Amino acid sequence: MQTDFLYKDCTLATMEQGANNYGLIENAAFVVSAGRILWRGKMNELPAEYTKLESESLEGRLVTPALIDCHTHLVFGGNRAQEFEQRLKGASYSEISKAGGGIVSTVNATRNASDEELLNGALKRLDALISEGVGVVEIKSGYGLSIEHELRMLRVARKLATLRPVKILTTWLAAHALPPEYAGKNANRFDDYIDDVVIPGLRQAASENLVDAVDGFCENIAFSCVQIERVFAEASALGLPIKLHAEQLSDQKGALLAAKYNGLSADHLEYLAEDDVPTFAKSGAVAVMLPGAFYTLNESKQPPIESFRLHAVDMAVATDCNPGSSPISSILTAMNMACTQFSMTPEEALAGSTRCAAKALGLQNEYGEVKVGAHAELAVWDAAHPAELSYWIGASLLQKRISHQEPS
Structure with missing residues (x-):
């Protein structure tokens, strides 16, 4: 049973420690395996072994950690x-x-x-x-x-x-x-x-x-x-x-x-x-x-x-x-x-x-960043730039959550 999945065509705000400018990666993709981030980076750097995975285009939307x-x-x-x-x-x-x-x-x-x-x-x-x-x-x-x-x-x-x-x-x-x-x-x-x-x-x-x-x-x-x-x-x-x-x-x-x-x-x-x-x-x-x-x-x-x-x-x-x-x-x-x-x-x-x-919450390295090994808990936004999340008041910007976490 295939558990790996490719998400592509997005802008990633990785929010990684030490990264500048939200850790932004444009024209990005990421691979999820068994509920964790397996790979993330630019689309044109996607390793060949991931190109044939089942995939979903996020149509240029912004992706952040949940x-x-x-x-x-x-x-x-x-x-x-x-x-x-x-x-x-x-x-x-x-x-x-x-x-x-x-x-x-x-x-x-x-x-x-x-x-x-x-x-x-x-x-x-x-x-x-x-x-x-x-x-x-x-x-x-x-x-x-x-x-x-x-x-x-x-x-x-x-x-x-x-x-x-x-x-x-x-x-x-x-x-x-x-x-x-x-x-x-x-x-x-x-x-x-x-x-x-x-x-x-x-x-x-x-x-x-x-x-x-x-x-x-x-x-x-x-x-x-x-x-x-x-x-x-x-x-x-x-x-x-x-x-x-x-x-x-x-x-x-x-x-x-x-x-x-x-x-x-x-x-x-x-x-x-x-x-x-x-x-x-x-x-x-x-x-x-x-x-x-x-x-x-x-x-x-x-x-x-x-x-x-x-x-x-x-x-x-x-x-x-x-x-x-x-x-x-x-x-x-x-x-x-x-x-x-x-x-x-x-x-x-x-x-x-x-x-x-x-x-x-003592969850560093597990949540809050889009990086290899972290949980694949993400948010997909109808926004061009992460500053919009703090800018709009009362707007419904969330397009969907990506959650590989099932109810207990």
């Missing part, structure tokens, strides 16, 4: 449209959170939703991402805030991978907020919650193979670095990589904590001090830009993009799709926002949603 959304909260119940209205009337994210809104309101809706409701809601958001060329998605827990409901979220996320040809990675984010049963007028029992829910729940999630990484929300309205470090120590003992919501609303030095634990990424980073960028850079962690939250919360302090460039920090771009601070299920919109809100270039934005996003 896009990767490396930071999402796709599984949740309800929505927070009313809080959107409150923010427009002047209430801050912190004020809404302290008044019982924010994450806690989604926790209540998520706990009250059935598995089927959670699955169907997440499928709609996942399908929106897939329609824009996404082939890999990270999904966090964090809206259950009890062992039972956090595990339920992860099971729903894992189920999604059996229903769509997309790779899904799951992240334990029980250290997202304090659930209402642990909050009181006299004391907020963050340490008790970590002891009772976050750490034992993580152990159970790991034992059931439900988790690929561990995250936390390190912020002045959430968990301190000292508390998050307890979670990271347990993650390390379990052999799980870490990520961190850091420096979104204030400088808590969370990015340095992520660097200390050789984290895959630190995400948000609007308040990261420029003096801390060199230390963060030495860790090799990815800085994940989440312009959707910046836009939705009407923030004004930008991440230190120039310092990231100066110190060669890889910058990923993700939707942060969630019902409160980033109700966006469009990776292309996030790429546009990364350019317009954070002054990233279109090439940086595309690298951020391909090669750098893969690194933020």
Whole structure:
């Protein structure tokens, strides 16, 4: 049975590390074998042994790696449209959170939703991402805030991978907020919650193979670095990589904590001090830009993009799709926002949603580049140049996905 296949007549944006100008190859072709890239290059350099393969002309279209959304909260119940209205009337994210809104309101809706409701809601958001060329998605827990409901979220996320040809990675984010049963007028029992829910729940999630990484929300309205470090120590003992919501609303030095634990990424980073960028850079962690939250919360302090460039920090771009601070299920919109809100270039934005996003998930060399040996997860676009992917807003540019990945 022949498994090799030739795609020809296209422009390839390989997005390979170290390549300039998107790694563009014009008048290109590529060969897929057993779900991997076997060869890629110019049409006139196609080896003779591949010329008689079954083939498809892509009619001059642009081909990129399948896009990767490396930071999402796709599984949740309800929505927070009313809080959107409150923010427009002047209430801050912190004020809404302290008044019982924010994450806690989604926790209540998520706990009250059935598995089927959670699955169907997440499928709609996942399908929106897939329609824009996404082939890999990270999904966090964090809206259950009890062992039972956090595990339920992860099971729903894992189920999604059996229903769509997309790779899904799951992240334990029980250290997202304090659930209402642990909050009181006299004391907020963050340490008790970590002891009772976050750490034992993580152990159970790991034992059931439900988790690929561990995250936390390190912020002045959430968990301190000292508390998050307890979670990271347990993650390390379990052999799980870490990520961190850091420096979104204030400088808590969370990015340095992520660097200390050789984290895959630190995400948000609007308040990261420029003096801390060199230390963060030495860790090799990815800085994940989440312009959707910046836009939705009407923030004004930008991440230190120039310092990231100066110190060669890889910058990923993700939707942060969630019902409160980033109700966006469009990776292309996030790429546009990364350019317009954070002054990233279109090439940086595309690298951020391909090669750098893969690194933020520990998938470098497997996804995010069109190179020999990588998975043949690609996107074919009705576009002449890759800058168009960040330029158009709300356009349906995807012609099709090339996916050699079947549902689990």
